[in-house]
Amino acid sequence: MRKPLTKPRKEAAQERSRATVDALIAATARILVREGFDKASTNRIAAVAGVSVGSLYQYFPSKEALVAAVIERHQQDTLRIVRAELAQAANQPIERGVRTLVAMAVKAHRIDPKLHRVLAEQIPRVGKLEKVETFSRENYALFKAYLESHRQEIRAVDLELAAFVCVTSIEALTHTAVLHQEIASGEETEALIDEVTRLVVRYLTG
Amino acid sequence: MRKPLTKPRKEAAQERSRATVDALIAATARILVREGFDKASTNRIAAVAGVSVGSLYQYFPSKEALVAAVIERHQQDTLRIVRAELAQAANQPIERGVRTLVAMAVKAHRIDPKLHRVLAEQIPRVGKLEKVETFSRENYALFKAYLESHRQEIRAVDLELAAFVCVTSIEALTHTAVLHQEIASGEETEALIDEVTRLVVRYLTG
Amino acid sequence: MRKPLTKPRKEAAQERSRATVDALIAATARILVREGFDKASTNRIAAVAGVSVGSLYQYFPSKEALVAAVIERHQQDTLRIVRAELAQAANQPIERGVRTLVAMAVKAHRIDPKLHRVLAEQIPRVGKLEKVETFSRENYALFKAYLESHRQEIRAVDLELAAFVCVTSIEALTHTAVLHQEIASGEETEALIDEVTRLVVRYLTG
Amino acid sequence: MRKPLTKPRKEAAQERSRATVDALIAATARILVREGFDKASTNRIAAVAGVSVGSLYQYFPSKEALVAAVIERHQQDTLRIVRAELAQAANQPIERGVRTLVAMAVKAHRIDPKLHRVLAEQIPRVGKLEKVETFSRENYALFKAYLESHRQEIRAVDLELAAFVCVTSIEALTHTAVLHQEIASGEETEALIDEVTRLVVRYLTG
DNA sequence: AATGAATGAGACTTCATTCAT
DNA sequence: CATGAATGAAGTCTCATTCAT
Missing domain, CATH: 1.10.10.60 (Homeodomain-like)
Structure with a gap:
């Protein structure tokens, strides 16, 4: 040029x-x-x-293309949060680390919940907009990497499968909770984070 | 309008x-x-x-109205399975019962996975088609009832919250697994059921 | 709706x-x-x-809306004629004034007789297109005002009723005559104007 | 088609x-x-x-054909009235006879005013339904005959033209009055009949 | 580059009419 | 004869996209 x-x-x-x-x-x-x-x-x-x-x-x-740009932007906003918190979790022990990741997931879903919802519910039909797909795969890969580096803290397990179970659960729970306004107050949020953390940690350990 | x-x-x-x-x-x-x-x-x-x-x-x-009829029909098909299996689970101890329910969820999602996907992803925008919503609430209520009748087997817990966590997780995991063909073989299916059962049971007990 | x-x-x-x-x-x-x-x-x-x-x-x-615009335009065209002639009639004695008004009505109906006919016969069903209604009320009010300012020339009479009788007659006669081509020649037109004028004047006076 | x-x-x-x-x-x-x-x-x-x-x-x-039948029936109902009253008028002097005819017109319009209105306003567009046309011509012919047999009571005049003026006026006035509910009470009806009779009689005589 | 008028395929829906039972 | 399911042409209107200015 x-x-x-x-x-x-x-x-x-x-x-x-x-x-x-x-x-x-x-x-x-x-x-x-x-x-x-x-x-x-x-x-x-x-x-x-x-x-x-x-x-x-x-x-x-x-x-x-316009809708794709909106998705892109929303994902960039989300990534900014993810990157910031992920570094922390990496060096935290399993219990603490999972809590950090769950809290992060809640935070990410709260960026613009209504937009998130529309994107989640109405957009797939736009056809080959696979950005969402790609994005979630990335999440999954990141979590698997986290598990690998903490393998000694968890029970013997198929990491692939475990990552799938954890990521899917965390995503679904935080997504649903935020979108359906199940966690309006800070207290409720804490309770949810506690539960999800327990769910995941007990699944991975013991 | x-x-x-x-x-x-x-x-x-x-x-x-x-x-x-x-x-x-x-x-x-x-x-x-x-x-x-x-x-x-x-x-x-x-x-x-x-x-x-x-x-x-x-x-x-x-x-x-046509789409609503499709949803209705799909839900009727699903209900047929749910009713059949639910009775069993009711009298089974927690570990066995949860496994039954998870297996049932997989089965239900397999009725017509592609249709289920379209219904889940593209239909909400059809506005007031709240059948899906209603249907999932019913699931949630049924599971809560199950937990109540087995309360002595699980830890002290907010049943409302626990039901939300369990139902959302089971639904998301079976849904995603079936739709993304993560569980093609019977072996993989068994593995998934094992994992999800473990996830839920360990969350509820101990 | x-x-x-x-x-x-x-x-x-x-x-x-x-x-x-x-x-x-x-x-x-x-x-x-x-x-x-x-x-x-x-x-x-x-x-x-x-x-x-x-x-x-x-x-x-x-x-x-399109039909309404056509009506509007036709009425504007008509109004242009009405305004021009009305001023004259206002200061003319009853006999002369009525003749002016009748002649004006003929002229107005000749702007686009076929369109006028369609508008008169087929449009009412277009529902709340009350423009026609409004327009005719206006005609009626104008004529009543004319009568009021010439009250001393006419017999004691209910002006409301008289205006109704005159306006309805003039409208119907000129409308029918023009539409059914009863007055092709200038001569026939003059004859009609004479008759209608006589009808109205003798009704109002004596 | x-x-x-x-x-x-x-x-x-x-x-x-x-x-x-x-x-x-x-x-x-x-x-x-x-x-x-x-x-x-x-x-x-x-x-x-x-x-x-x-x-x-x-x-x-x-x-x-169905709509035509409705029109037909309505016209038959009307004719029944017209025939009954016409005989009377035939032998009455002009003043009395015209009054009879005007009263008859009001009566005819009152058979089923709403149906009459719909027929008048919405039906012409059905195309070649010329029954209405024919019907009104008949009216006109009948009135002309009446004038002819009373020629000595009226001024020298083109009977064709006079019949047109009278029939059109009577029809329009009674039609409009009935449809727009200008003559709800019997008193108002009498007043209208008086006025229309005067209109026509003074036009024909003198 | 910006503007916004113009395009036209195609979506949903109605209704006069036909025809198998 | 009656029935009512089926037909499909045609109508109204929307909206992604193009293009002259």
Whole structure:
């Protein structure tokens, strides 16, 4: 790619583009959350983002691409939390480590629960959006790695299978609890974390 | 806005009617499984069922009603299994009983896994189709009742919370395992049942 | 039930839009006249207007709105004539004034007799399109005002009732005469105006 | 599209047939009045009449034929009144005779005002239902005959034109008054008859 | 690049009419 | 004759996407 003739101008242009893209993703997320997938027409998204449909198609080749970007962004937000907490857990003993991971899962689900829900419930039908799939595999791999490095603390077990059991349970429990507002108060949250931690730890040990 | 009707329009009395209704529900399920919700247009469904759109609307007031009928039918199929096995579990000690229930969950998920998946992933957006919701609540209540009648075998615990943890875990694990074909062989199935049973039993006891 | 929208969706700002809107209204009127209300499907209207159905719905939220626009336009055309002639009549003595008004009614009915007929005969069923109703009430009020300001020239009478009798008669006579081509020539027209004027004047006076 | 047949398929000779035909016509009229033309589907009519659609088509070759039958019946009812009163008027002097005719018109319009309205407002679009047209021509001819036999009582005048003016006025005034409930009480009715009579008599005489 | 008017395939649904039983 | 299930053309309207300005 060639160098710009007037640097400031290009940057300004790039900045504006960036802003438009952001506005479009934000508008999509907002409509998805407030009105559901069916109301998220491209014209409506563009209107809410304050740009024209034409501009939308300037930056996203299709509606799917837009939804994919929303998913992507949500996953990036989630990853930021995961990375921060994962390092801690790595060096903690099993009991403490699992608790950290469960707490992290709750935290991650709380980033934008309504968006998470829409993404979980309404989006798969968009076809080959396998980002979600990929993302969960990554989770699974990370957890398996954690188990491997703590193998001496757990009973003899098929790590593959154990990781599947733990990750699926943690994900389902935190997901359901957060989405169905089962854990409104901090107290309830603590209780849930206690239970899930117990579930997983007792499963892995003894 | 017109209120969405989800009840069948008329009870098919004659034999020919009954056949038409069955063909429509079957066609809907088939398209749902093979091509997804978005491809399930009323014209397509009618064509696959081998009848005219007009006949479709003679028996179902809307596309939603058709999907509701598919859900209903799937749940009836599931219930048939659940009822049969539940009686057994009731009188079994915790370890044995939980295993029975887990095995039952696997069996239930295997009735028509692909349909189950579509129903689970793509249908919520159909709005007020709360059948699924209701169904899962029922599961939860049944399990809680089981725990109550075996309270002396388990540790002191908030039964409400425990039921939530167990049901959610069993459901998620069997669902995911079946859908993602993690348990193709009978051996793998047994291994999964062992693990899930252990997960739940150790959580509830000790 | 969805409430019927009869207002234009957006004000056509750009020139191209304006042309599209005009073409749509014109096409609707044309089809209404040549083929009747039942043939005026949205697809047909769009085709005749030389635009796509999509464009039709960009500017009119429903078929009704389109018909409403046709009515509106026709009434505006009519009003232009009415306003011009009414001022004259106001200061003319009863005999001369009534003649002016009758002549005006004939003229108004001749703007687009066939359209007028379709609008009069086929449109009421379009439900709450009360524009016609409103319009005729206005006529009636205007005539009553005319009578009031000429009260000394007419016999003692219930003005309300008299206005009803006169307006209804004039409207029906000019309408029928024009539509059924009873007054093709100028001579016949003059004869009709004479008769109607006589009818009304003798009714009001003496 | 097939050509619309508007005559009954057969002379319903048998009593049961007669009853079915009557029920169908009555059901059509009822739905027309209560719900409007658009709701009057053949299936609905058959249902309300308590027979099957198949039977409907046994007796009426099309929906149009059914509506035509309703019109026919209404006109027969009207004619019964007209014939009864017309004889009287024939031998009455102009003032008295016109009053009789006007009163008759009011009476005729009151047979079933709502049905009359629907027939007047919603039916013309059914295309070639010229019964109404024919009917009004007959009215016009009858009145012209009346004028001819009383020619010595009225001013020198084009009878053709005079009949047109009188019939159109009487029809429009009684029609509008009855339909728009301007003459609820007997007193109001008398007042209207007075006015219309005056209108016509003074027009014809002097 | 931005704009927004225009496009048109296709979705859902109704209803007059036919025909097998 | 009666029944009512079946038909399918046709109508209204939406929305992802394109393209002239």
